Amino acid sequence: MAINPVWTDQGGEPSRILLDHCPILEKICALNDSSTPALHLWQARVGEIFTAADPQGDFYRVRLVEKSSQSSLVVPFAKIPNPEPAVPLVLFQALPARERFELILQKAVELGATRIVPYVCRHSIQLEEREARQPKAHGWPRVILRAARQCRRGLIPALSPVMGWTQLLAQTRRLEQCFLCHPQPGAISLWVGLQHATGKSLGLIVGPEGGFAADEIAAAEKNGIQPVSLGPRILRTETAALMALSLASALILGGSQDSR
Ligand code: SAM
Secondary structure (H helix, E strand, O other): OEOOOOOOOOOEHHHOOEEOOOOOOOOOEEEOOOHHHHHHHOOOOOOOEEEEEOOOOOEEEEEEEEOOOOOOEEEEEEEEOOOOOOOOEEEEEEOOOOOHHHHHHHHHHHOOOOEEEEEOOOOOOOHHHHHHHOOOHHHHHHHHHHHHHHOOOOOEOEEOOOEOHHHHHHHHOOOOEEEEEOOOOOOOEHHHHHHOOOOOOEEEEEOOOOOOOHHHHHHHHHOOOEEEEOOOOOOOHHHHHHHHHHHHHHHOHHHHOOOO
16 A cells, blocks of 8 residues: 655655765865755755765765756865764654654654654554644655754655555565564563664664554564564653664664764
């Protein structure tokens, strides 16, 4: 089931701004030709500051000084640690009611998610119901863009169309490891699960206010997804998302935080 998205995906790898060569600080540097679409995605204007990577993979804060469809120029003024996580991190988030999703989007960007996948399941609110109360989905890319700019991301995290549970399971097969956050007595904690995670990509699934249906959990387990606990208390879905992302950031995704 693909619910017709009211936005287009405006992030991911094409949003990386790349320098043409390794720069000297405070000296004008050309952007790689492939950065023209990236500047468009960031809605970049001359005078604004962005994060750009050089061919060696070092990151800089740069000021855009000239922008044209042929070539654009920046002045790098500070070298910064790699702001991107060591491995791709996908947050699968059940649609919550009201403005909680906007909060989750903003914080997921800050906490390093590389893709955010909103989904509906048995006990979640449906997109149509949410939009009928107050249309907001059209503003989601803007929330992501603003957060990515604010926290100095090296790319704009991608946003998937809202999907159903079966589609979500198909998406998780592209990831090397995926955890399903579920308050189940006896489940291993996400903390422990992450310590044994060796994957090259990671997915975190956070459920709706109404929790998962038993058959949804069974289908997830059949797909190799491990249910994990976030502790003995029942967290609101937005708290669970932030906790799961924080643990992932701290334990395995901060590996690229070098400041070469
Ligand atoms: N009554 C629901 C249940 O028992 O699943 C509570 C759902 S909780 C408000 C919303 C979502 O946050 C859950 O589906 C789960 O993904 C996550 N969550 C909340 N507390 C959790 C915990 N202690 N451990 C793991 N996941 C948790």
